[in-house]
Amino acid sequence: EVQLVESGGGLVQPGGSLRLSCAASAFTFSSYWMSWVRQAPGKGLEWVANINEDGSQIYYVDSVKGRFTISRDNAMNSLYLQMNSLRAEDTAFYYCARMPYGSGTIDYWGQGTLVSVSS
Amino acid sequence: DIQVTQSPSSLSASVGDRVTITCRASQGIANFLAWFQQIPGKAPKSLIYAASNLRGGVPSRFSGSGSGTDFTLTISSLQPEDFATYYCQQYYTYPRTFGQGTKVEVK
Secondary structure: OOEEEEEOOEEEOOOOOEEEEEEEEOOOHHHOEEEEEEEOOOOOEEEEEEEOOOOOOEEEOHHHOOOEEEEEEHHHOEEEEEEOOOOHHHOEEEEEEEEOOOOOOOOEEOOOEEEEEOO | OOOEEEEOOEEEEOOOOOEEEEEEEOOOOOOOEEEEEEOOOOOOEEEEEOOOEEOOOOOOOEEEEEEOOEEEEEEOOOOHHHOOEEEEEEOOOOOOEEOOOEEEEEO
């Protein structure tokens, strides 16, 4: 069964940094685009970033450009989101998600990890 | 950016009801639209891609239709496990954008 397990969330002060990880299993990780999607508590879903199979194509929502970096380690079957210069409005559940080749959209989601930005 | 507007934002329905949710894109997106279901406290689940294709394991009471700017998600006979919030997402271009969600509640 496909599994995506996020970790690394927590409480951080405004201006701080956090690195999220997503451990993938039960599928050939290196063959899939991957995505981060976030959801502020009680709010809707917001796409954050996509990365292609080898990391050569990366896209971000404007609100995180220059502050967040998506990356992957195919040898470790892991996806990452480095978050710098965090703001209160970055407070959200962050979901890791898989996108099948050629589909452009998500088929499996992780369970999410909560990032809280507060002083 | 392409705006995606769902309607209604919430609805009340009973088990067995036929439920329809609409999603309108601010410009044409062909059939690059997906639907997701989220039960409170849980991660989203993928239901439909390419406007009308069911993901594996999704019950056949769910269906999607539309192309261009107007799309619908239909649940033919609402079941207790279907009470949830539903989101559409366009993946025609970047940034990917979601609708604001439609909460399906018990009448």
